[in-house]
Amino acid sequence: MKKILLSFGGLLFSTVLTFGQANIVPAKPQSGPIVITGATIHVGNGTVINNGYIAFNKGKITAVGEGAAPNITGATVVDASGKQLYPGFICPITTLGLVEIEEGARGTVDDTETGDLNPHVRSLIAFNTDSKVIPTVRSNGILLAQPTPEGGTISGQSSVMMLDGWNWEDAAYKKDIGIHLTWPVARATGRGRRAAFALAGQTQESPAELAQKSIDNLNSLFTEAQGYAAETHHKVNNIRFEAMRGLFNGTKKLFINADGAKEIEQAVSFAKKFNLSAVIVGGKESYLVADDLKQNNIPVIIKETQTLPDKDEDDVYLPYKLPHLLQEAGVLYGLTGIGFWRQRNLPFEAGEAVGYGLTKEQALSMITLNNARILGIDKTTGTLEVGKDANLFVSKGDALDMLGLDVTDEYIQGRTINLDNLHKQLYKKFSGKYGLETKL
């Protein structure tokens, strides 16, 4: 035990000597059993175990319980007395690993392919395990992420990735889990466009009519893709339809970006029509059509609580209250933050809902069990239960609150994760310049 602590200290210390991302080394496979004791264990499903222990070996959780831990031969024991222990947070729908610098460095941006219908493109292979951003997110307890392509009507496919690995291949947690669709919205047409129509003396289709056209196009696309999927061999192969095959046999989910109540209703009936396993992403007005979602077992991944209401007339706290509204309505809901680097705030995005109706454990489930269920990875992660992957971390305080979040130990499939990152390194470097004490 002491040895372990010492070696941890050593790890941290080593970064003082050599700065730069390159020394943040991916973790080695779990070499022996580890037992964490004395922690308040938040299982992820609402259960809290005070003074609990958790044991894991070969990447899997072997025991969870209250009180004294069973004696496991050869186990490394980590004393987490007074600390909080959580399942690793799961960050769905993100561009983490696909984008390094948002603007002014196009070469680092790999989240949006050109073209409108790209079910065949895969985020998996663009995932950059050497991103400087990933360790800053990971050190706040986010251990799994779903790098997701954006743009167009069908943006491509996503995978669930571990935020640790030498390359995308060994970082992959579950490959090509779904296809991402942006539901057509009736949009305000630009002034330039209106002007053009007016000058040409044409009558303009209403935004709703234009949106319906796009929906009709989607219907014919999916009808053709479904037909294609029913056949196994084709003379002429269509890689788009090949990519969509999984949607019709239940191996891939359809993630549908939709915020408005009408769009959500349209998306739900679309999913029903093609018998798809669908997920609504965004869902700003999902609370207005919650019955429909519940009846059809369609979950929602809320995009941000820390955002502004859509309409001036909305409850000023509506985005903070949305998780609770869905909780009350019995809809399965998960949560993501926004962008890539901002996902380090995912725990706070979840915590935000607590002041507005959710319990702390429900808020936690939102970014652990619920997200795992929605992504289809709940059999192996999302809660701290025996048999699941040892994806977990220890924080000195409440990890959903900025006053508490302070990660001391972190494991992905039992591997001990390096908690260093570029920001800590620069903090140390410049504290050194001024002779200041670093408080990490």
Place this chain on the structure above:
Amino acid sequence: MKKILLFCFALAIFNHSSAQETFPVNGAWDIRPGQYAFTNATIVVNPDQTIANGTLLVKDRLIEAVGQGISVPKGYITVDLKGKYIYPGLVDAFSTYGLPEAPRQAFGAAGFGAARASVPVSTKPGAFGWNEAIRADVNAKTLFHVNATRAEEYKRNGFGAVQTLVQDGIVRGTSAVVSLGNERDNEVMLNDQAAANYSFSKGTAATNYPSSLMGVIALLRQTYLDAQWYKNQKEEYNISLAEFNRTQTLPQLFEVTDLQSIYRADKIAREFGKQYILKSDGDEYQNIAAVKATGRSFIIPLTFPAPYDVEDPLDARNISYEQLKGWELAPTNPGALEKAGIRFAITSNGLTNSRDFWTNLRTAINYGLTEKQALKALTQTPAEMLGVADKIGTLAKGKMANFIITSDGLFKPENIIYENWIEGRQFVVNKMDVTDLRGTYTFNSNVLSNINLSISGTPSTYTVNITTSGADSLRTTGTITRTGDLVSVYYNSRNQPAGVVRLSGYIASTSPITLNGTGITPDGTSFRWTATRSGAAPANGNPFARGGNTPNASRPASPVGPVVYPFAAFGFTEVPKTENVLFKNATVWTNEKDGILKNADVLIENGKIKAVGKNLSAGNAKVIDATGKHISPGIIDEHSHIAAIGSINEATQAVTSEVRIGDVLDATDIQLYRQLAGGVTTSQILHGSANPIGGQNYIIKHRWGVTPEQLKFENAPQFIKFALGENVKQSNRPQQFGDANTRFPQTRMGVEQVYIDAFTRAKEYKAARAVKGNNVRRDLELDALVEILDDTRHITCHSYVQSEINMLMHVADSMHFKINTFTHILEGYKVADKMKARNIAASTFSDWWAYKMEVQDAIPYNANIMHSEGLTVAINSDDAEMARRLNQEAGKSVTYGKMSEEEALKLVTLNPAKMLHIDGRVGSIRPGKDADLVVWSADPLSIYAVAEKTYIDGVPYWDYSKDADRQKAMKADEGRIIQKMLQAKNAGASTQRVGPPRRRQLYTCDDIDESAYVVADEYNGWLKTATDVKQQSAQNNQNKK
């Protein structure tokens, strides 16, 4: 051909009997005396005086006499108007009649792809000023040409004269008042210099500057100063300035749009001692007291919105509360102005269809406008405003013979305008000398029997209804055409036999009206018929009397909901007042040497903090039990871009220190309210970061329900925005902006030289201005820089990387000015020692990074390092969303670097107050300071803290416990109005389609969209109101700083 020409000449000669001495005549002169006597009329000579049984004598163009008992001289054509009325011809105070349409400007910079050439200074040939939006040289009189078609639309409504102007530019030159006669242009000019015109719209000007509303105001302000200077100098010849000066003695007419633009124009008027007449969009009712306080006169339109299609409840969510309220309340505007005693004229300008004029005017009367005031606003007032009261507006000897003859009181729904006389020339709207055929008739014929015929409608568009009684009873509407005394009627007969019955007849007698003629039945049998008027037509025969049954009917009076302040969602029907409150038993974050007090009380009184401590006595104060709650000073955001309108950047020049955020504050921005719900009480509203020297900032308090001026932090210290880095060198600017990569600077090297150059000029300017008796032109751009040199204006500088931060510190040292604050300052931790040496404050983000190249080294420990180095450090938002949880952002300084909680809260309260030089008033809980307080449900730095109450100056602007009820009340009001809209639609009102969801423009510092306010498309009517502008569907650039 010759014959045609001759005919034209003859017409012309006849029409121009007296004035056009200089024009040659082909053939014999045909000058006619034009002497008329209108007798036995009810003559409304002006709104205050009506003559019963009066006579009006007209000789040629003028009124010779008006009154009772006037004997008709010989040679006068007498027109007996017994039972009829004469009114002065109406005057439309605002139009573009007879002027060429301004050409549409190709839309460029606002983001629709097409590159627009960069035009830094005017390319217009001639010795004009530098900016094309200053069009003082334009004179409507030189462009005007009679337009018979447009004139007829006006004339049918009873107008005899209009003011006409070129609606293009900020300074628009002079307008003219013309009569609507169909004569030679020379004949109709009543006042060739009626008014000098202005607006906030740049119009078709190609010059880049201004691209923002604040730039427009700055340009106007500078033009006033330049024109002053121009009078006393000899170096420059400038037609624009000379003309500007020449037109200052005329009435000054300013076209504004929404309510707040009224305040803006009024402010300019006060600054330069001008008496503007304001042409508005008709939103005065939204704060009539504030409008009254301006003391201005107004020209208001009758553009009342149509009801929306609200059947679909989800679509109806896309209609804003403001739009709903606006629909209901807009017709109350004229009445509200009258009640408030505000002088105003009414214009028909802006109506999509001129036929809506009377409909809407009657709607306004139904909603409180008196007929007397309506007449005044359409005759006497506009004539006085435009300097033509000696000619038109009332009926008196020697004035122009502009009058209308009507069947009834002018504003009666059933009234008919018969004739509109303009300068002694008759224009027939509805024939008067012919008998009004309306009525029910007894029909007699040898073939058809039991028929009743009724004629209704208006004399110009009759409709006929036929009913037959007896075995073959029938009710049908037929068609009636009248030509002089001849009448033809046809209708469908169901049987006896089936088909069309055709009647042709003439007016055989007028007392009672009798029609005689022949008819043919469907089977070809001809017959004789006679119809004799037996009574009045049924009331529902008149569209004006049918309530809401026809699309062009006026809206019937009905009770309306209250005005809310601001006129937006969550507006107050009554703005809350300051309260005296004792908060008991809270955890009080004083930010004073007492630190965080447990179980303490805070007493506020008359808007100030009275006492802090234990067991305070309430006196007459209301007691609020705050057990378990935390009380902190109000949150202060050093870097905000909310509550400003018309673009946050004047991005067209590298130095724009003359533009002022204080000119364009928007007190209706919902973000003010939302941020109250996050505990924010004070914000510095900054110019954006598009240029090295940006505009002047303004510090506001989040008072909800007040006017823009009342938002201002009283006697706030003056600040200016500087900026460094990628935004000012335009690194991330899309190529579609025409001036991409050409505006200096494009590198950090260039940025330094912009500062050196600007301050070198400022110093020379200051020295030159100090010389006694100088005539150095006052330059508002340089004035602001001199204020910086004099340390009366403080710099807050957008900054990221250490090289540029260091550079600016050196420029400041060498040019002898101070930098107050580096804002954003994400690499401040690298140069904290250098900043400390110069006592420069730092206002940063908690954890933002990776959104562009220059923030690659940004770290969440930045605040901690700078704080530890002894700098005054704040956390800012630059983001409407983040602003409302700045308390949490401060909390992240505990997460990253373990700042003490007491110090962390100061990052968003006392420290920003210090760097804004307002810590004497706000930022801590100390007796004597402003009662700007937040009651939190938990530790304010925690994610779990909810801002339950927010006070500013002791006024409870936000109270979570009342929020549910307020929302319910708003929903109920919405529901009530929607029900009314449905009723209106069912009654036949034409509706407008609900648009897609609209979102407010949210600004961050590098938003460089050209304001829709100031480009030609706006001016041409694509986005008419400020509401449209601010709600236009816009990219939410939250991710970009």
